[in-house]
Amino acid sequence: MFKSSGLVLRKRERLLAGGLLLTLLLLPAYYWRFTVFGLPTNSIEVLIGLLLLHFLFYVAPRRDWAALSFPYALPVGLMLAGLVVGSAVAVDRYSALGILKGWFVLPLIFGFVVSHCLKKQIISAKQIVLVLAVNVALVSIYVLL
Numbered sequence: 458m459f460k461s462s463g464l465v466l467r468k469r470e471r472l473l474a475g476g477l478l479l480t481l482l483l484l485p486a487y488y489w490r491f492t493v494f495g496l497p498t499n500s501i502e503v504l505i506g507l508l509l510l511h512f513l514f515y516v517a518p519r520r521d522w523a524a525l526s527f528p529y530a531l532p533v534g535l536m537l538a539g540l541v542v543g544s545a546v547a548v549d550r551y552s553a554l555g556i557l558k559g560w561f562v563l564p565l566i567f568g569f570v571v572s573h574c575l576k577k578q579i580i581s582a583k584q585i586v587l588v589l590a591v592n593v594a595l596v597s598i599y600v601l602l
Contacts (some may be wrong), residue, residue: 469515474580476511477571480504481588485596497555505563512570533565 480501489500540557547553574580 469511470579473508473511473515473570473574474584476504476508477574477580478584478588480508480567481585482592484592499559502559502563505567508570509566512573537561537565 483504484501486500490497491500492498493503540561544550544553544557571580571585575582
């Protein structure tokens with residue numbers, strides 16, 4: 458039983474790493490916009506949401522919450538509190554919440570997942586740089602054509 462659970466964890470780590478690198482590779486797809494349940498979103502936000510769900514299901518069963526320590530929790534929490542208050546008093550709350558989601562919350566979540574994966578050596582910085590280099594090369598080829 459323990460051997461199979463180890464195999465599942467390795468599979469989950471591979472899926473987490475693949476999802477993370479796929480999200481980085483598809484960063485130019487930010488402009489693919491659509492609606493989900495009446496809420497406007499884009500492909501990167503959906504990928505980050507799926508990555509977060511997988512991350513939570515990957516970490517929660519292992520009860521590895523101690524590894525989720527975040528040294529900047531207080532400043533980030535204060536910033537998010539200010540953003541929420543600002544969104545609450547904004548004239549156009551719908552746009553303010555969209556900006557809060559797309560410019561602050563999802564990038565913070567993505568950065569947290571990347572940080573965790575780098576700490577746990579699920580992915581390496583070389584892999585991230587390689588995927589971003591491929592990303593830049595593909596965009597450059599597209600622009601030149």
